[in-house]
Amino acid sequence: MASSSWEEFFAVHLPPPDFEDNRSLLKEFCERHDQYGNKIVLVTSGGTTVPLEHNTVRFVDNFSAGTRGASSAEYFLEQGYAVIFMHRQKSLEPFTRHFTGQKLLDMLEIQDRGPNTTISVKPDSVDVLAPILLRYKAAHAAGAILHVSFTTVSEYFWLLRAACECLANLGARAVLYLAAAVSDFYIPKDRVPTHKMQSACGAPIIQLHLVPKMLAPLVNLWVPEAYVVSFKLETDENLLIPKARAALEKYKHKMVVANLLQTRHHRVILVSPDISQEIVLTREEVHAGVDIESSIVCEIVRLHGCHMRLAGEPVSPPRSPR
Amino acid sequence: MASSSWEEFFAVHLPPPDFEDNRSLLKEFCERHDQYGNKIVLVTSGGTTVPLEHNTVRFVDNFSAGTRGASSAEYFLEQGYAVIFMHRQKSLEPFTRHFTGQKLLDMLEIQDRGPNTTISVKPDSVDVLAPILLRYKAAHAAGAILHVSFTTVSEYFWLLRAACECLANLGARAVLYLAAAVSDFYIPKDRVPTHKMQSACGAPIIQLHLVPKMLAPLVNLWVPEAYVVSFKLETDENLLIPKARAALEKYKHKMVVANLLQTRHHRVILVSPDISQEIVLTREEVHAGVDIESSIVCEIVRLHGCHMRLAGEPVSPPRSPR
Numbered sequence: 304m305a306s307s308s309w310e311e312f313f314a315v316h317l318p319p320p321d322f323e324d325n326r327s328l329l330k331e332f333c334e335r336h337d338q339y340g341n342k343i344v345l346v347t348s349g350g351t352t353v354p355l356e357h358n359t360v361r362f363v364d365n366f367s368a369g370t371r372g373a374s375s376a377e378y379f380l381e382q383g384y385a386v387i388f389m390h391r392q393k394s395l396e397p398f399t400r401h402f403t404g405q406k407l408l409d410m411l412e413i414q415d416r417g418p419n420t421t422i423s424v425k426p427d428s429v430d431v432l433a434p435i436l437l438r439y440k441a442a443h444a445a446g447a448i449l450h451v452s453f454t455t456v457s458e459y460f461w462l463l464r465a466a467c468e469c470l471a472n473l474g475a476r477a478v479l480y481l482a483a484a485v486s487d488f489y490i491p492k493d494r495v496p497t498h499k500m501q502s503a504c505g506a507p508i509i510q511l512h513l514v515p516k517m518l519a520p521l522v523n524l525w526v527p528e529a530y531v532v533s534f535k536l537e538t539d540e541n542l543l544i545p546k547a548r549a550a551l552e553k554y555k556h557k558m559v560v561a562n563l564l565q566t567r568h569h570r571v572i573l574v575s576p577d578i579s580q581e582i583v584l585t586r587e588e589v590h591a592g593v594d595i596e597s598s599i600v601c602e603i604v605r606l607h608g609c610h611m612r613l614a615g616e617p618v619s620p621p622r623s624p625r
Numbered sequence: 626m627a628s629s630s631w632e633e634f635f636a637v638h639l640p641p642p643d644f645e646d647n648r649s650l651l652k653e654f655c656e657r658h659d660q661y662g663n664k665i666v667l668v669t670s671g672g673t674t675v676p677l678e679h680n681t682v683r684f685v686d687n688f689s690a691g692t693r694g695a696s697s698a699e700y701f702l703e704q705g706y707a708v709i710f711m712h713r714q715k716s717l718e719p720f721t722r723h724f725t726g727q728k729l730l731d732m733l734e735i736q737d738r739g740p741n742t743t744i745s746v747k748p749d750s751v752d753v754l755a756p757i758l759l760r761y762k763a764a765h766a767a768g769a770i771l772h773v774s775f776t777t778v779s780e781y782f783w784l785l786r787a788a789c790e791c792l793a794n795l796g797a798r799a800v801l802y803l804a805a806a807v808s809d810f811y812i813p814k815d816r817v818p819t820h821k822m823q824s825a826c827g828a829p830i831i832q833l834h835l836v837p838k839m840l841a842p843l844v845n846l847w848v849p850e851a852y853v854v855s856f857k858l859e860t861d862e863n864l865l866i867p868k869a870r871a872a873l874e875k876y877k878h879k880m881v882v883a884n885l886l887q888t889r890h891h892r893v894i895l896v897s898p899d900i901s902q903e904i905v906l907t908r909e910e911v912h913a914g915v916d917i918e919s920s921i922v923c924e925i926v927r928l929h930g931c932h933m934r935l936a937g938e939p940v941s942p943p944r945s946p947r
Contacts, residue, residue, distance in 0.1 A: 413755060
């Protein structure tokens with residue numbers, strides 16, 4: 304089954320209902336940071352869904368908690384970038400990712416005194432919480448991070464193109480860090496049943512179609528001057544580097560971050576047209592809770608600096624309070 | 626495609642790795658509350674996944690944030706029940722469901738004084754947080770709630786059967802409130818490919834199989850004396866009541882909570898063998914943030930009381946601090 308073209312995809316799939324609101328937010332965010340000569344990174348994060356019914360009860364999903372994207376966003380902020388955090392609804396988010404489940408509630412103690420009741424963080428939790436809370440508040444006070452969210456693969460593509468349209472003005476100062484786990488497959492709109500599939504009718508057969516490769520128009524047409532990083536997640540080591548190299552040759556972007564599902568939290572390979580560079584956390588670093596994303600982002604920031612110099616951009620510190 | 630029998634399903638699908646730990650937790654919890662003559666409700670919540678690959682990158686998922694289950698668990702606690710909260714990993718949970726995303730972080734303020742730094746909840750957020758925090762701490766201090774989690778449909782079935790084995794001893798004092806959105810379909814273990822499906826091989830066709838209906842052995846064999854409530858979510862109003870009635874006739878359990886995807890947060894129909902009872906929230910109640918689960922649980926607790934009396938159980942307040 305041949306994949307449809309990207310133009311066809313946008314012609315057939317309508318924009319999501321909140322699309323214009325999100326487009327305005329993206330536009331305002333990019334213009335504001337562009338004014339100050341800031342660098343902006345678009346971080347995409349989490350998996351996309353492919354609905355199996357219009358009134359969606361069932362869908363095909365891609366595995367991704369959003370750990371990579373959420374933690375990378377924090378490190379880009381630390382490096383002085385403005386961050387568009389485009390994430391799957393309810394996937395992990397920067398800062399809050401440290402306190403999933405009941406962790407924050409368990410840190411609180413209550414002094415129940417009727418109308419004078421107070422609630423505070425237990426003294427032994429302050430050390431953990433304070434540095435994260437300070438960075439969270441600083442990022443929000445500076446307007447340095449914008450959250451936009453998607454669920455389906457079609458919503459993702461609409462948001463991605465809109466973000467690119469806004470980022471194009473920044474030229475080489477834009478980084479695209481495409482960590483979202485985007486479905487390779489989808490079911491064209493006209494083949495999706497309206498109501499929930501009935502088990503009484505027997506088990507269904509689902510015919511999936513290939514989604515168009517958006518990286519092609521993205522690199523060539525939408526943000527031709529940006530520093531574009533894509534991700535390749537495989538489960539078979541033998542396919543990893545060949546597939547990363549093939550993607551670079553096909554799409555002509557700057558880097559593929561290659562990783563295996565089984566070892567992705569402590570090993571990645573940064574594959575560029577010229578070199579491959581392995582980043583591995585030691586056992587001690589893993590135990591100490593070091594995020595591998597801190598090293599990935601650090602290296603990408605360095606290479607993005609080179610990219611900007613080649614493009615004739617001044618690589619100076621940002622002029623806004625960012 | 627005929628569905629396999631439930632015995633066959635358990636024979637083919639191995640228990641999950643953490644199964645014995647969870648079984649011990651369930652056993653200890655049920656024995657402790659049984660000792661005091663407490664009532665226990667098993668609340669299942671969230672959707673199950675069907676992996677499309679052994680090294681799971683892709684899976685079919687069922688829509689469910691876990692709102693119904695998480696809020697119902699709170700109301701059962703309020704009514705003096707001990708609660709087994711069996712939920713999809715990362716779906717909503719009781720108490721924390723009120724503070725998703727950045728809500729809790731935004732309630733905090735920090736007094737940054739180096740080693741004497743303190744963090745407290747802003748005074749205007751204390752009113753919202755205090756009552757929930759007090760109920761959360763009381764439930765945990767009393768050991769009145771046990772969390773166990775699943776991801777795949779096979780993990781769900783293993784946990785469900787283990788919980789039933791522990792609940793059987795409670796006879797009519799057990800309630801099963803099966804709100805999880807369990808897949809009707811799955812892919813038998815031997816048909817699942819080991820590695821990530823490659824898009825270069827073309828778009829795949831997925832052949833799904835019907836899962837066995839576990840409600841049959843559950844009602845007849847596992848917990849024959851318990852008060853069993855199942856849920857029916859449809860998108861087509863015309864199918865809703867006929868399908869709920871058909872389920873009751875087929876499985877002979879006590880109640881189907883029938884709801885439409887589109888209106889499920891403000892309208893449900895409690896379908897019993899004798900009567901149907903509609904619960905609808907008014908527009909004012911919806912705006913005031915009233916949970917429809919408070920009414921659903923209240924009615925089920927009343928009917929469960931009748932069920933216990935018929936079974937000759939004393940309907941007295943629990944003897945433990947629960």
